[in-house]
Amino acid sequence: MSETKNILTYAGLKRYEEELHDLKVNKRKEIAQKIKEAREQGDLSENAEYDAAKDEQRQNEARIEQLENLLKNVEVIDEDEIDLDIISVGCNVTVLDKLDNEEVDFMIVGATETDSREGKISNESPVGSALLGKREGDIVTVETPMGEMEYEVLAIHRGNRGE
Structure with a gap:
């Protein structure tokens, strides 16, 4: 096993x-x-x-x-070796929340590092798993406990914005 x-x-x-x-x-x-x-x-x-x-x-x-x-x-x-063409674990992602029309930053991390206060979401969460494999410009629809959410991927980057 x-x-x-x-x-x-x-x-x-x-x-x-x-x-x-x-x-x-x-x-x-x-x-x-x-x-x-x-x-x-x-x-x-x-x-x-x-x-x-x-x-x-x-x-x-x-x-x-x-x-x-x-x-x-x-x-x-290794965050330095992450391919920034597609979203994967370790990426920082800026998305546009289509419902609220506001930009949101997430870092996709493993489940043990999840911390919503710091914007770290699990690759196993509904939003995290829906974003995996997506590219800039992609529209992602996610079924969450709060209902259906829609995000547009604006940027994939290393570190926090501005770093």
């Missing part, structure tokens, strides 16, 4: 590697110190600080395991 690759940009890979390092090195030490201090208070059966520190330790270890699993099966997209 083949596992699905986690698609990441180099920036996403770096962010997850830094988070993993911080959790393993800094957060583990911080939690160990909290547990040590709580143990020094005596009776552990009614020690809320000890229970809270142990819960934090469990959550930290679970996040470490999650990140390690994500990173061991990763495919990194």
Whole structure:
């Protein structure tokens, strides 16, 4: 059985590697110190600080395991090698929302990097998957939970606009 690759940009890979390092090195030490201090208070059966520190330790270890699993099966997209003739994962796309008549910028990323506040949409989302393979000038109709949307692809580029 083949596992699905986690698609990441180099920036996403770096962010997850830094988070993993911080959790393993800094957060583990911080939690160990909290547990040590709580143990020094005596009776552990009614020690809320000890229970809270142990819960934090469990959550930290679970996040470490999650990140390690994500990173061991990763495919990194080299944004410098992306073909800007067609939309693919790693591309930044400027589209015209035909309904609102406004320009919208998206970056197409793998599902693990999705962040709507930053305009990063998943290649697996309705809009992301509809845009894949399209070219400048193409009109894309997408069925979304908010109804049918129509976009015109205005530009395909690297980085954010103006970079």
